[in-house]
Amino acid sequence: MTSPSMTNSLMDRLILPGAAGFTRFGYAWRKRGWTADNFSMEGRTVIVTGATSGLGLSAARSLAKLGARVVLVGRNPEKGERARQDVIAGSGNEDVSLQLADLGLMSEVRDLAARLLESEKAIHVLVNNAAVLPAERSETDEGLEHTFATDLLSPYLLTELLLPRLKACAPSRIVNVLSGGMYLSGLEVDDLEYENGDFDGSRAYARAKRALMVLTEQWAEELEGSGVVVNAMHPGWADTPGVEDSLPGFYRLMRPLLRSPEQGADTIAWLAAAPSAAETSGRFYLDREPHVTTVLPGTAGTARQRARLRAALEAYADRSAT
């Protein structure tokens, strides 16, 4: 497995230079070392969640351009259809379809998975990209805290439900879209739904992303030898509707430094498509390079906490089936 380079490890651990790498300048700096892409996704089917906006839309466009059949997952029919037309127009590839699901609701995640298994005889790539960062604590109609449901339980459940098809279609890939905010959070397993203490949206989001990193590592271990690789990525700081709506202060301050959605989504498409990206699993990427997963001691969680996280998610998923 490719490990983070010495330089990346050091930069990640020095918080300020590490964060500077999240800007468009970080992207431009790292891009200098890339060779021209000459890979193809012809004959591959990719599912992209959160494909109606920002990074998901951009990744879907890039993957369609590479020749993939792309299935966009969105929750709003009009926005979804607009995204589908945008991807077709931007890629020249008409093999783009739309599936509707509110991913905050596990009943809809289950229904989505059943429809995908029915409509897509082959699934080669799943991109778990959809996420929210609400300022206030709120619960879904199923009674789950929104951030936990959308950012963690939903990708967990969708991945588990699609795994048999991904294995059957191996070589295949899972790409989990995380965030540098994960670096600031430890693994929280006792209060997954943030029921205790004053709710902090950024913290709830960072906890969910940290947990999704742990899942990425667990899946990578379990799937070793199966032909399915699972990697996570951080897009850097990109100018998307999500950042503008959820972090208005940060957005105003940082706007001149933000990456374009295409720059932020580049590593999503690269992890989904590049032959060399299939050689690693369980890693965390920024700008096509693996990076450390922790910069603060203790944030990866103990073996016991990691096992408890998995058991808790399994229990939530089981409850959602009844």
Ligand SMILES: NC(=O)c1ccc[n+]([C@@H]2O[C@H](COP(=O)([O-])OP(=O)(O)OC[C@H]3O[C@@H](n4cnc5c(N)ncnc54)[C@H](OP(=O)(O)O)[C@@H]3O)[C@@H](O)[C@H]2O)c1
């Ligand atoms: N942009 C950045 O700088 C940045 C930095 C770090 C990490 N990220 C990560 O990158 C990913 C994409 O973020 P973005 O910046 O592109 O945000 P965005 O513009 O808000 O896009 C988020 C997407 O998720 C979808 N979504 C949210 N809740 C959903 C639900 N309940 N059901 C179905 N779809 C749902 C949204 O659908 P609607 O269009 O219907 O709202 C939208 O398509 C996220 O995982 C985010 O955590 C982004």
